[in-house]
Amino acid sequence: MHDGIPFQERMRWRIASRIRDGILPRRGPDEVLTGRGDGGTCDGCGERITRVDAQVEATFVDCTLLHFHRSCYMQWNARRGQL
Numbered sequence: 348m349h350d351g352i353p354f355q356e357r358m359r360w361r362i363a364s365r366i367r368d369g370i371l372p373r374r375g376p377d378e379v380l381t382g383r384g385d386g387g388t389c390d391g392c393g394e395r396i397t398r399v400d401a402q403v404e405a406t407f408v409d410c411t412l413l414h415f416h417r418s419c420y421m422q423w424n425a426r427r428g429q430l
């Protein structure tokens with residue numbers, strides 16, 4: 348997609364709106380695992396996490412499991428306390 352908005356900017360905007368809409372939690376995960384992507388969908392930006400991407404798997408006490416690109420995870424972590 349080349350709509351003039353840089354990828355990083357779109358990603359930040361998407362994550363912020365998902366936090367506002369309550370799709371992404373405001374509280375932090377209870378366990379975090381990092382590894383390589385397995386082709387799943389990122390809960391942050393909605394794009395695929397491919398094998399060349401670093402993936403973060405975030406688990407919550409209630410067994411919710413979220414997958415992020417590493418950069419999306421950092422972004423969610425940075426924003427969730429502010430919105």
Ligand SMILES: [Zn+2]
Pocket residue numbers: 389390391392393394415416419
């Ligand atoms: Zn992502």
